[in-house]
Amino acid sequence: MNIAVVTGASSGMGREFVLHLDKEKNFDEIWVIARREGRLTDLENEVRARIRAIPLDLTLHDSIDKYGDLLSQYKPNVAVLVNAGGFGRFGSFEGLQLGEQLDMIDLNLKALTSITYKTLPFMSAGSKIYQFASLSAFQPLPYLNVYAATKAYVLSFSRALGAELKPRGIRVLAICPGWVKTEFFDRAKTDDTLTYFNKLYAAPEVINRAIRDMKKGKDVSLYGFSTRCQVLLTKLIPHKLIMKIWCIQQKK
Numbered sequence: 465m466n467i468a469v470v471t472g473a474s475s476g477m478g479r480e481f482v483l484h485l486d487k488e489k490n491f492d493e494i495w496v497i498a499r500r501e502g503r504l505t506d507l508e509n510e511v512r513a514r515i516r517a518i519p520l521d522l523t524l525h526d527s528i529d530k531y532g533d534l535l536s537q538y539k540p541n542v543a544v545l546v547n548a549g550g551f552g553r554f555g556s557f558e559g560l561q562l563g564e565q566l567d568m569i570d571l572n573l574k575a576l577t578s579i580t581y582k583t584l585p586f587m588s589a590g591s592k593i594y595q596f597a598s599l600s601a602f603q604p605l606p607y608l609n610v611y612a613a614t615k616a617y618v619l620s621f622s623r624a625l626g627a628e629l630k631p632r633g634i635r636v637l638a639i640c641p642g643w644v645k646t647e648f649f650d651r652a653k654t655d656d657t658l659t660y661f662n663k664l665y666a667a668p669e670v671i672n673r674a675i676r677d678m679k680k681g682k683d684v685s686l687y688g689f690s691t692r693c694q695v696l697l698t699k700l701i702p703h704k705l706i707m708k709i710w711c712i713q714q715k716k
């Protein structure tokens with residue numbers, strides 16, 4: 465059984481990735497993972513492949529074990545893994561609740577790492593792993609502190625993992641978009657802590673670029689001229705100055 469696995473599939477980048485993967489390739493099943501089962505089953509009417517809705521809260525250790533048990537039970541060939549589950553919060557480190565910041569770490573880091581680990585034994589030569597990092601992975605960002613730090617981990621982890629898996633013929637791509645028009649903002653923005661968003665991209669544009677970059681054998685995908693320019697600047701300008709510019713833009 466040839467499958468794709470997508471976390472965070474109930475909305476945003478995860479949902480868009482399911483739709484794009486279904487157009488790219490024929491899968492026997494697409495396993496979609498998120499907390500909201502109704503949103504997952506809605507995908508059944510939008511794709512050709514059979515959808516297996518797996519409602520799990522990936523911040524819980526039991527959920528990771530349940531996912532691993534499903535893999536052991538069905539023994540599929542996972543042709544594509546997309547780790548799109550994650551969330552961010554705008555606010556100062558002291559101003560945000562500790563619990564929600566730890567949840568961010570659990571989902572953005574621990575879940576991504578665990579899902580990747582559980583899936584790898586069921587992948588073969590030609591399999592692909594898409595990991596969602598962010599433009600924020602390239603620099604520290606005040607008032608987006610923990611989120612940016614989690615994405616720096618995803619970027620570093622993904623690139624190093626890709627080097628390790630090269631002998632197995634498995635590719636890993638870190639997707640590092642700037643601001644994207646998704647439900648991310650519904651959860652992240654609760655006040656006027658951050659008000660400046662220089663450019664908003666559409667999710668399909670980012671995903672199309674990621675799929676092309678994967679085919680080219682790249683390990684990082686950057687969509688948009690301004691995004692590539694910002695990454696270049698993070699390599700040329702001291703991060704202390706970058707943080708100062710960021711705070712000025714956000715009127716801090």
